Amino acid sequence: GGLGVAKSAYIGANLDVTGTGTVRSTTTASSSAVGDAALSTAGGLGVADNAMIAGTVVVEDTTPSTSITTGSVTTAGGLGVALNTWIGGTANVAGATTSQGILTVSDATGSTATTDGALVVGGGAGIAENVFIGGSVDIATALVVDTTSTLTGAVGIASVVTVSDATDATDASTGSINTDGGLGVAKSAYIGANLDVTGTGTVRSTTTASSSAVGDAALSTAGGLGVADNAMIAGTVVVEDTTPSTSITTGSVTTAGGLGVALNTWIGGTANVASATT
Secondary structure (H helix, E strand, O other), X not given: OOOOOOOOOOOOOOOOOOOOOOOOOOXXXXXXXXXXXXXXXXXXXXXXXXOOOOOOOOOOOOOOOOOOOOOOOXXXXXXXXXXXXXXXXXXXXXXXXXXXXXXXXXXXXOOOOOOOOOOOOOOOOOOOOOOOOOOOEEEOOOOOOOXXXXXXXXXXXXXXXXXXXXXXXXXXXXXXXXXXXXXXXOOOOOOOOOOOOOOOOOOOOOOOOOOOOOOOOOOOOOOOOOOOOOOOOOOOOOOOOOOOOOOOOOOOOOOXXXXXXXXXXXXXXXXXXXXXXX
């Protein structure tokens, strides 16, 4: 039959419970230390099937985790947590991480390199929706953007920016790159096609370099120069072309209108006047 023991029972070897029997403790003593609970063991605990614990599980061991097989608590399978999880140290994820809710990082450490900051990723980051960044964005290598991006703050890029989109510009709001404000370039700018300045804008060179040859002036062109309105030149005009003049439409300098000269004129060759001279 059964066995009733009114006081303590000490078993020096194994206690085996077979059949459909269970080991139960009817006391409701809570546990604040290893030895004062309703059921306690001075050694380990092995459970071949599920363990249902209605209270809190406290692990006093402080072994840090350096891999998936080390630490105070390890599991060979997955871990399901229905509510919040707080991790006081670093969280290392060796595989993919999927978050179905909001992921909030309250640490405010700023980032000065790819290896520091509140969130550090050793690989890439794939983001399907919008990204809002309250501080600067520093990109140490290539940036590839497959869709429209809006940046409201400063962007610092330490490497080359390459735009593979080949959309041509037909006005100030089209093209591969367009800006609502100005554009500042500290060094040379090379434009493979046309440069159109519209509105009330002007093309200005603030350098005061004088010109002793075609290519060393503050403003120079390897081709021709067309001016639809007045041209004001405060310095000397030098024409290197030596084409002689045989009519009013030939020569190094020709004009369809008149020529006004306020001071002396010196002509090294013949002066031919087709009409009256006053």
